Amino acid sequence: MVAPPNLREMIARLIATPSISSVNPAEDQSNRAVIDMLAEWLAALGFQIDIQDIPGMPDKANLIATLGRGEGGLVLAGHTDTVPYDEDRWQSDPFRLSERDDKLFGLGTSDMKSFMALIVEAVRDLRAKDLVQPLVVLATADEESGMMGAQALVDANRYLGRHAVIGEPTGLTPIRMHKGVMMESIRVIGRSGHSSDPSLGLNALEGMSLVLNALQAWREQLQQRYRNDQFKIPVLTLNFGRICGGDNPNRICPEVELQIDIRPLPGMSLLELRDELANCVRVALREQPWQVELKPLFPGVEPMETAADAWLVQAAERLTGVSAEAAAFGTEGPFLQRLGSDVVVLGPGDIAQAHQPDEFIRLDRLRPTVSLLQNMIREFCVSPAAPEQLS
Ligand SMILES: [Zn+2]
Numbered sequence: 004m005v006a007p008p009n010l011r012e013m014i015a016r017l018i019a020t021p022s023i024s025s026v027n028p029a030e031d032q033s034n035r036a037v038i039d040m041l042a043e044w045l046a047a048l049g050f051q052i053d054i055q056d057i058p059g060m061p062d063k064a065n066l067i068a069t070l071g072r073g074e075g076g077l078v079l080a081g082h083t084d085t086v087p088y089d090e091d092r093w094q095s096d097p098f099r100l101s102e103r104d105d106k107l108f109g110l111g112t113s114d115m116k117s118f119m120a121l122i123v124e125a126v127r128d129l130r131a132k133d134l135v136q137p138l139v140v141l142a143t144a145d146e147e148s149g150m151m152g153a154q155a156l157v158d159a160n161r162y163l164g165r166h167a168v169i170g171e172p173t174g175l176t177p178i179r180m181h182k183g184v185m186m187e188s189i190r191v192i193g194r195s196g197h198s199s200d201p202s203l204g205l206n207a208l209e210g211m212s213l214v215l216n217a218l219q220a221w222r223e224q225l226q227q228r229y230r231n232d233q234f235k236i237p238v239l240t241l242n243f244g245r246i247c248g249g250d251n252p253n254r255i256c257p258e259v260e261l262q263i264d265i266r267p268l269p270g271m272s273l274l275e276l277r278d279e280l281a282n283c284v285r286v287a288l289r290e291q292p293w294q295v296e297l298k299p300l301f302p303g304v305e306p307m308e309t310a311a312d313a314w315l316v317q318a319a320e321r322l323t324g325v326s327a328e329a330a331a332f333g334t335e336g337p338f339l340q341r342l343g344s345d346v347v348v349l350g351p352g353d354i355a356q357a358h359q360p361d362e363f364i365r366l367d368r369l370r371p372t373v374s375l376l377q378n379m380i381r382e383f384c385v386s387p388a389a390p391e392q393l394s
Contacts, residue, residue, distance in 0.1 A: 007044035007127065010369065011107075013120035015100040016040060018109035024084035024147040033062035034144045037083040037116070041142050042066055044123050049131055050140065057155045063144035065152045067163065070126070071134030077383035078139045078167035078344055079376065081118045082146030082335065085111040092360035106363040113352030117364045118170030118372070121351065125376035136384045139164045146335055149301060153338035160342070166315040166383050167344040168376075171334050172352030175368065175375070177319035179327040179347055180233065181334060182266040183306035185273050185299065186244075189214060189284055192294040195257035204255030207248060210293040211259040215243070217287035218263070221279070231268045233329040240266045262300065269308035305337035307346060314389050315345045322378045323349070330354075349375075 007013055022034040042052045050068040057063045066083075088097045088110050095101045097110035107117070122140055129138070141163060143152035156163070171178075191210040196203025218241065226238040241263060248259030267276055281297050288295060309316055316327050327347070332354060336346040351368035 004047040005043065006047050007123050010120060010124045010373075011100075013044070013123055014107060014109075014112070014117050017116040017120055018100045018111055019098050021098060022084050022111075023087050024145050025087050026148050030087050031148070034083045035062055035064055038064045038066045038142060038144075041083070041119055041123070041140070042068065045126075045140055048123070048126060048129070055155060055159070055161070057144050057151050058158070060145065060151055063152065065144055065155060066140070066142040067161070068140040069137055070129065071131050071137040071384065073136045074165070075383070075387060076137035076139060076164040076166070077379060078141055078164040078339065079122045079379075080141040080143070080167055080169045080335070080339065081115045081122075081171075081350075082143045082152070083116070083119065084145060084147050085114065085116070086147045086358050089360055094361055097362075102366070105366045107366060108361055108363045110362060112356075112364040113172045113362050114357035115170055115172060115350060115352060117352065117369070118350050121170070121369065121372045122376060125373045125380065129380065134384045136387050137164060138380055138384045141167075143335060150304065150335060150338065153335040154302065157338050157341050162343055163339065164344060167336075167339045167346045168315075168319070168379060169334055169336055169339070169346060169348045170350030171332070171348050172350050172354045172357050173330065173348055174353045175323055175349065175351055175371065176325050177316065177323060177327040177347050177349045178330040179311065179313075179316050180231075180269050180308040181306065181330040181332060181336070181348070182234065182239075182268060183271070183273060183304050183337070184333045185265045185267070185276065185303035186262065186301055187265070187277070187280065188260055188262050188296075188298050188300055190258065190260045190296040191288070192258050192296070193256065196255040198253040198255060201255065204257065205291065205293060206255050207259045207293065208256040210288055210291065211246070211248070211261060213287045214261065214284055217283050218243075221283045225271075229268050229271060231270075231329070234268065235331065239268055239271065240264075267306050269306040271306060273303045273305055304333040307334065307336040307340060309340075309345050309347060313345045315347050317390060318379065318382050319347045319349055322375055322382070
């Protein structure tokens with residue numbers, strides 16, 4: 004077995020291994036080479052390796068690498084895929100790590116392959132016999148498109164550990180809550196006919212106008228019902244993103260589809276919101292016999308919240324010297340929560356660089372992240388003592 008190369012070389016090799024996720028099948032790539040690379044490095048350091056296939060996605064996999072045993076412990080988690088890139092807008096090859104202005108450039112440097120290399124660097128000298136509680140390194144597939152890697156863990160009910168740190172780009176600020184995301188399609192179906200006689204058809208656009216009004220009223224209700232001032236936008240948002248229907252001015256419009264995006268606050272569940280949405284649409288159209296079809300455009304991401312007084316949040320704040328905040332972006336956190344982990348999102352990249360041309364990570368974030376991860380491992384795996392036991 005080959006020991007992992009130095010930190011810079013690990014980041015370079017991960018960046019040089021394409022693993023793009025895309026809902027467009029022509030752009031979508033396997034993440035298997037990244038998983039195998041991490042598995043080889045961690046196996047050389049004594050980790051037990053488990054590669055989990057993703058049902059329905061033959062060329063994608065998750066890695067669960069474990070050192071030590073027990074029920075508590077710490078999970079260090081990240082995704083192995085990147086978003087697609089826009090070649091013309093990059094100053095350097097996105098797959099070749101390059102240094103300029105004290106920064107390392109490459110696709111996935113910030114979001115979030117560097118973090119995976121930093122984990123390996125942080126555990127290089129760790130031995131299973133040093134651990135009272137297990138350390139788990141989780142590397143997932145498909146975070147950037149459908150979160151099917153995280154979903155596969157939930158479907159397999161794969162408990163990982165009591166505390167989880169997801170190294171998404173937060174500029175080393177601990178994040179303990181974020182909004183959810185859901186994107187839904189609402190289709191109103193009527194009947195076409197000649198425009199000169201409305202009784203010949205049933206106009207779907209007129210039905211949709213009732214739906215639009217009802218959704219605005221529902222949004223207002225929800226915004227009054229829930230508020231969380233930790234968020235920059237302290238209420239749920241509901242955006243009318245796309246509408247499509249009809250063909251000719253002289254034909255009664257037979258069908259319209261509306262697509263909306265909803266970003267719920269912690270405390271609101273996607274299932275309940277979907278029920279309320281369906282009810283709102285049904286009530287709006289109850290007078291006339293339009294048909295309605297509602298469907299999610301993707302499974303959605305639940306909102307996430309970890310209690311401010313959770314050990315993990317307290318430790319993250321103490322070890323970074325920064326108070327935990329709320330983020331505007333979704334993560335795999337809710338999936339790990341469902342599996343029984345407390346979750347904090349905390350990583351060395353910056354969200355402003357994620358999903359952008361010339362993505363970079365600052366060099367001065369690397370060593371502090373290694374120390375932070377080592378301190379976290381010490382706190383939760385080497386000599387764990389929950390705050391209430393300290394006193
Ligand atoms: Zn990410």
